[in-house]
Amino acid sequence: MPNQTQxxxxxxGKVEVDAKLKALIAPSNEQVVAKAEVIKASYETKIFTAEVxxxxxxxxxSETSVASRVGGRLEKxxxxxxxxxxxxxxLLFGIYAPDLAAAQQELIYLSQSAGDQVLxxxxxxxxxxxxxxxxxxxxxLQSKKVNYRIPVYxxxxxxxxxxxxxxxxxxxxxxxxxxxxxxxxxxxxGGGSGSATSSAAPTPQITxxxxxxxxxxxxNAGQSIFTIYKADQLLAEFALKPSLGxxxxxxxxxxxxxxxxxxxxxxxxxxxxxxxxIKAGENFTVARVYLNKGMxxxxxxxxxxxxxLVPQSYWLPETAVVSIGAQSVAFKKENGVFxxxxxxxGLRMNGMVQVKEDIANVAFAKNAAYLVDSESFLKVKxxx
Numbered sequence: 001m002p003n004q005t006q007x008x009x010x011x012x013g014k015v016e017v018d019a020k021l022k023a024l025i026a027p028s029n030e031q032v033v034a035k036a037e038v039i040k041a042s043y044e045t046k047i048f049t050a051e052v053x054x055x056x057x058x059x060x061x062s063e064t065s066v067a068s069r070v071g072g073r074l075e076k077x078x079x080x081x082x083x084x085x086x087x088x089x090x091l092l093f094g095i096y097a098p099d100l101a102a103a104q105q106e107l108i109y110l111s112q113s114a115g116d117q118v119l120x121x122x123x124x125x126x127x128x129x130x131x132x133x134x135x136x137x138x139x140x141l142q143s144k145k146v147n148y149r150i151p152v153y154x155x156x157x158x159x160x161x162x163x164x165x166x167x168x169x170x171x172x173x174x175x176x177x178x179x180x181x182x183x184x185x186x187x188x189x190g191g192g193s194g195s196a197t198s199s200a201a202p203t204p205q206i207t208x209x210x211x212x213x214x215x216x217x218x219x220n221a222g223q224s225i226f227t228i229y230k231a232d233q234l235l236a237e238f239a240l241k242p243s244l245g246x247x248x249x250x251x252x253x254x255x256x257x258x259x260x261x262x263x264x265x266x267x268x269x270x271x272x273x274x275x276x277x278i279k280a281g282e283n284f285t286v287a288r289v290y291l292n293k294g295m296x297x298x299x300x301x302x303x304x305x306x307x308x309l310v311p312q313s314y315w316l317p318e319t320a321v322v323s324i325g326a327q328s329v330a331f332k333k334e335n336g337v338f339x340x341x342x343x344x345x346g347l348r349m350n351g352m353v354q355v356k357e358d359i360a361n362v363a364f365a366k367n368a369a370y371l372v373d374s375e376s377f378l379k380v381k382x383x384x
Contacts, residue, residue, distance in 0.1 A: 036331075036338065036365045036366065036367065036370065036371065037365070037366040037367070038333050038363040038364060038365060038366060039316070039317065039320060039363070039364055039366045040361065040362065040363055040364070041314040041315060041316050041355060041359045041360070041362070041364070042314070042315045043312060043313070043314055043315075043360065044312060044313075044315065045309070045310065045311060045312050045313075046309075046310045046313075046315070046349070046352075047307065047308070047309050047310070048307075048308055048310070048349050048350070049305050049306065049307050049308070050240075050244055050248075050305070050306045050307075050308050051303065051304070051305050051306075052238045052239065052240060052244075052287075052303075052304050052306065053238070053239070053259070053301065053302070053303060053304075054236050054237050054238035054239070054256070054287075054301070054302040054303075054304055055236070055237055055299070055300070055301055055302065056234055056235070056236055056291070056296045056297060056298050056299060056300045056302060057234065057235055057236075057237055057298060058159070058229035058230075058233070058234060058235075058298055059229070059230070059233040059234055059235045059290065060229075061233070062158075062229060062230040062233040063227050063228065063229050063230075064155055064156050064158070064227070064228045065163070065224045065226070065227055065228075066092060066152065066154070066155070066160075066224070066225055066226040066227070066228060067222060067223060067224040067225060068095060068131070068152075068219045068220070068221065068222070068223050068225055069129070069130050069131035069221060069222070070095070070097040070099050070100055070130050070131060070150075070221050071097060071099070071218070071219065071220050071221040072095045072096050072097030072098070072099075072100070072150075072218065072219065073095065073096045073097075073216060073217070073218050073219075074093055074094075074095055074213065074214070074215050074216065074217050074218075074219060075093075075094045075095060075096045075148075075149045075215065075216075076093060076094040076149060076215060077093045077211070077213060077214070077215050078090075078091050078092055078093060079092055079093065079160055079211055079213075079226065080210065080211065081209060081210050081211060082160070082161045082162055082209050082210075082211060083159045083160070083161060083298070084159065084160050085158070085159055085160075085231065086154045086157070086158060086159070086160050086228065087154065087157050088154055088155065088156050088157050089153050089154065090153060090154045091151050091152075091153055092152050092153060092154055092160070092226065093151075093152050093225075094149040094150060094151050094152070095149070095150050095152065095219070096148050096149055096150070097130070097150065099130060100127070100130055100131075100132065100150050101146050101148055103123065103126050103127050103130060104127065104140050104146045104147060105146055106123050107120070107123040107124065107127060107137070107140060107141070108140065108141070108144055108145075108146070110123050111141055111144075112144070124137055131150065131152065132150060133151075133153075136150070136151065154228060155228070156228055156230065157230070157231065158228040158229050158230045158231050159228065159229050159231055159298070160226050160227070160228050161226065161227050161228075161229065162211050162212060162213065162225075162226060162227075163224045163225055163226060163227050164212070213225070232293045234291045234296055234297075234298060235272075235288050235289060235290050235291055236256060236288070236289040236291055236296070236302050236304075237286050237287070237288055238256075238286070238287045238288075238289070238302070238304050238306075239284050239285075239286060240284060240285040240286070240287055241284060241285075242283055242284060242285065243346045243347050243354075244285075244308065244347070245274070245276070245284065245285025245287075246285075247308045247309070247310060248271065248274065248285070248287060248306060248308065249271070249274065250271055250272065250273060250274050251270050251271060252270065252271045252287075252306060252307075253268060253269070253270050253307070254268070254269065254270070254271065254287075254289070254304050254305060254306040254307075255267070255268045255304065255305045256268075256269070256289065256302050256303060256304035256305070257302065257303060258296070258300055258301070258302060258303075259301045259302060259303045260300075260301070262303075265295060265296070267295070269289050269290075269291075270289070271287045271288065271289055272288055272289060272290045273287075273288040274286075274287055274288075275288065287306075289304075310347060310354065313346070313354045313355065313356065314354070314355040314356075314357070314358070314359050314360070315352045315353065315354060315355065316330065316343075316352070316353050316355055316359075316364060317351060317352060317353070317366065318348065318351045318352065318353055319351075319366060319367050319368065319369070320353075320364045320365065320366055320367070320368050321343065321345065321353045321368060322368040322369050322372055324372075327342050328342070328343045328344075328345040328353070329341065329342060329343065329368065329372075330343055330364045330365070330368055331364060331365040331368050331371050332362050332363060332364050332365075333363040333364070333365070338365050338371055343355050343357065343359075344356045344357050
C-alpha cells in the first residue's frame with residue numbers, strides 16, 4: 001500500500017486539462033490561435049439587379065422539318081450552307097429512288113392501257129405518298145417518261161439548317177462561367193439593393209457553315225434532312241447560374257439590349273420560359289424571352305438586367321469567407337481559438353456572401369485569409 005509521500009509525488013505529476021487548455025493544445029491543422037477581429041452574420045432581405053449575357057436564336061416552336069419520304073440517292077443539292085435563306089416553293093434537292101421510278105412506270109402503264117380507273121387513281125395516290133407533287137405526276141402522265149430525279153421544295157419561307165446541326169444547336173447559349181465565385185456575380189450599390197454582374201458570355205453558334213450533305217449520298221425513308229426556321233420568329237436566351245436561376249421565375253420583368261449597341265436596342269420584356277439544363281457536365285438555367293419582329297438578328301449577343309429579390313438570409317462579408325477548391329470556409333471563434341468551418345454559400349454581391357444555413361450568434365473572423373497558413377493541411381469541419 002503506497003504511503004502518503006508517494007501519493008503526493010504522483011499528484012504533482014498529474015496535470016488536469018480543462019476545456020480552455022484542451023483547445024490550446026489541439027493540432028495546428030485543426031485550429032488557429034490568433035488575435036483577430038470578429039463579426040457576426042446579418043439576417044436580411046436584399047434586392048439587387050443581376051446582369052447576365054445571352055444570345056438571339058431562332059424560335060424552335062416555328063421550325064419545319066424537311067424529310068425524305070423514300071430511301072434513295074441525293075442527285076442534286078441546291079442548299080450550299082447552313083442558315084441559307086429560302087422561299088416557299090424553292091427547290092431544295094433532287095433525289096433518285098428506285099421505288100419512285102417503279103411507281104412511275106406503273107402509272108404510265110396504267111394510263112396507256114384500258115384498265116380500271118381505280119387502279120390508276122391508286123397509282124397516283126402511291127406517288128403522292130412517296131413525296132411526289134400533283135404537278136410532277138401530271139408531267140409524268142403527259143411526257144410518258146419516268147422522272148428519275150424527284151424534286152423536293154421548301155414548304156415555308158425562312159432559314160434552312162441541316163437537321164444534325166439543328167439538334168446540336170437547339171441550345172445555343174453556353175453554360176455560365178464559374179470564374180467569379182459561386183454565382184459569377186459581383187458588385188452592388190446602395191444599402192440592400194444594387195446590381196450584380198456575370199462574366200458569362202455565350203459563344204454564338206449561328207454560323208453560315210457549309211452543309212455536310214453531299215451529292216451522291218444515300219438517305220433513308222423518313223430521314224429528316226433539313227430544318228427550316230421562320231425568319232421573323234426569334235427569341236433571346238440567357239444563361240443563369242443555379243443560385244440565380246432559383247430566384248428568377250416565368251413572368252419576371254427584365255431589361256435587355258444588344259451588347260454592341262445599347263442606345264439603339266434597349267427594351268423591356270418578360271421571361272416567357274425557364275428551362276433547367278445540363279450541358280458539358282454543368283448545371284444551369286436558361287431564361288427565354290420571345291422577341292418582337294425587326295429589331296434583332298439571330299446570333300447577336302445581348303446583355304440583360306434582371307431585378308431579383310433575395311428572401312431573408314444570413315450574410316457575411318466576402319473577407320470572412322475563403323474559397324478552398326469547391327469549399328467555402330470561414331473561421332468561427334470557439335474557446336478562445338478559431339476553428340475552420342465549411343459553409344453552404346449562395347449568391348455573392350456587393351462584397352457579401354449569402355450563407356444558406358443557420359449561423360445566428362456565431363462569431364467569425366472578419367479576415368479569414370489571414371488565418372489560412374496553408375490550404376494543403378487545413379482541416380475543415382462540417383457544421384457548427
